[in-house]
Amino acid sequence: MPSIARKNLLEDIPRFLVAQAGIMFAVSLVTIQTGIFGGFSRSSTTLIDNSDADIWVGASEMVYLELTLPIPAGLVNQVNDIDGVARAEALTIRSGGIWRSAGGSKISPVRLVGFSPSSQLFDPGSLIEGNWDDLQTPYTFITDRTNLGSLRLETVGDHASIGSLPATLVGLSQETQFIASSTFLFTSLETANAYITSGLSSTTNCQFESGQLFCTNVYSQTQPNSPNVAPAPLSASDAITYVLVRAEPGHDLQALKQQLDRALPGTRSYTKAEMASRTRNYWQRRTGLGFVLGLGAAVGIIVGMVIVGQILYSSVVDHIQEFGTLKAMGAPDRLIYRIIMEQALWMAVLGYIPSMALCLALGTWTFTTQGIMILITPVTAVGIFGVTIVMCVGSALFAIQKVTHVDPAIVFKA
Numbered sequence: 001m002p003s004i005a006r007k008n009l010l011e012d013i014p015r016f017l018v019a020q021a022g023i024m025f026a027v028s029l030v031t032i033q034t035g036i037f038g039g040f041s042r043s044s045t046t047l048i049d050n051s052d053a054d055i056w057v058g059a060s061e062m063v064y065l066e067l068t069l070p071i072p073a074g075l076v077n078q079v080n081d082i083d084g085v086a087r088a089e090a091l092t093i094r095s096g097g098i099w100r101s102a103g104g105s106k107i108s109p110v111r112l113v114g115f116s117p118s119s120q121l122f123d124p125g126s127l128i129e130g131n132w133d134d135l136q137t138p139y140t141f142i143t144d145r146t147n148l149g150s151l152r153l154e155t156v157g158d159h160a161s162i163g164s165l166p167a168t169l170v171g172l173s174q175e176t177q178f179i180a181s182s183t184f185l186f187t188s189l190e191t192a193n194a195y196i197t198s199g200l201s202s203t204t205n206c207q208f209e210s211g212q213l214f215c216t217n218v219y220s221q222t223q224p225n226s227p228n229v230a231p232a233p234l235s236a237s238d239a240i241t242y243v244l245v246r247a248e249p250g251h252d253l254q255a256l257k258q259q260l261d262r263a264l265p266g267t268r269s270y271t272k273a274e275m276a277s278r279t280r281n282y283w284q285r286r287t288g289l290g291f292v293l294g295l296g297a298a299v300g301i302i303v304g305m306v307i308v309g310q311i312l313y314s315s316v317v318d319h320i321q322e323f324g325t326l327k328a329m330g331a332p333d334r335l336i337y338r339i340i341m342e343q344a345l346w347m348a349v350l351g352y353i354p355s356m357a358l359c360l361a362l363g364t365w366t367f368t369t370q371g372i373m374i375l376i377t378p379v380t381a382v383g384i385f386g387v388t389i390v391m392c393v394g395s396a397l398f399a400i401q402k403v404t405h406v407d408p409a410i411v412f413k414a
Contacts, residue, residue, distance in 0.1 A: 022304060023348070028300075030297045032374060033294075051121060055247065055269050058071065060267055066093060071241070072238070075264060076089065076090050079264070097196070101152035108150065117136050142186045146177055312398070347392050
């Protein structure tokens with residue numbers, strides 16, 4: 001009977017192509033929506049996932065990676081003195097004022113990620129040009145290769161300015177830009193602090209009140225920082241965003257977290273996994289992103305089921321006499337059902353393969369040209385295949401209802 005299923009399927013090629021186009025559309029929509037969601041979630045935690053820190057210490061008000069309050073740099077020394085801490089480093093993630101391209105023709109907001117170029121705990125990602133140690137030079141930065149167009153830059157060595165200070169591109173990274181954030185510029189801690197306070201003198205006043213640490217940055221206008229003078233090293237009162245901590249081998253992380261929270265009022269500690277989960281949950285739940293992408297995938301499934309169901313139903317109607325003949329010859333219903341189900345499975349397979357190939361090609365193109373990741377993992381691909389089969393088999397059930405009520409006597413009618 002498989003030959004009957006294939007014959008019915010391929011008898012009308014135009015109708016078959018329309019059906020496959022509908023399945024390809026549905027599968028592609030589900031795959032792209034799911035892939036964008038997965039890529040978005042992964043890119044939101046790239047900086048966290050790439051780090052070698054066991055614990056992140058930030059302000060107690062921290063919402064997610066980029067939304068938090070500053071803490072004083074002096075906390076790094078305090079953390080280093082706590083038992084169980086093998087190493088502690090400072091990290092700054094803050095808005096860096098206004099970016100001006102060469103000639104001032106293009107301005108845009110940027111987000112500065114300041115760290116020690118020789119850091120052992122923070123690794124932004126892989127480089128395709130340059131070296132992280134190049135950030136030791138004052139007023140230099142590295143950015144993701146996909147940001148060149150938006151920054152009006154062409155190659156390593158190009159110059160621009162941030163505020164009143166120069167900025168020189170010394171390297172290019174890849175897979176380091178979160179698509180929902182301002183452009184990331186990776187710099188040294190000193191350079192990041194100079195950009196943030198360019199033309200301003202800042203003082204971070206911190207005090208304990210009711211067991212909580214409250215820090216306030218007080219800015220006053222000064223002469224702009226000179227581009228010919230290297231940025232000053234961070235002082236204990238300068239603002240940073242996080243203290244990255246590596247625990248001593250074998251030390252219990254939960255116990256160390258509690259120890260850090262007790263020793264540093266006004267702060268809160270998170271393991272690397274907790275920090276990533278908190279950031280992903282913010283984007284998936286509090287922004288409604290998961291709902292929107294899930295709704296798009298559901299629409300794709302409904303569209304696919306309608307198209308496949310209509311095609312299969314029309315095929316059954318066109319061959320109703322053949323099915324009546326089989327029933328008149330004593331063929332059991334399950335044999336007829338199997339023919340229709342096999343048609344549905346063939347449609348699922350023949351629609352899934354080209355649509356998945358198209359999505360993989362589209363994902364490669366968007367990542368290369370736009371820096372937008374459409375994440376299609378083997379697990380995702382298998383899951384989408386299962387959804388495709390369920391979609392087509394579910395549609396076949398509507399066509400089966402027509403055959404169920406076929407009267408074998410129909411074969412004797414004119």
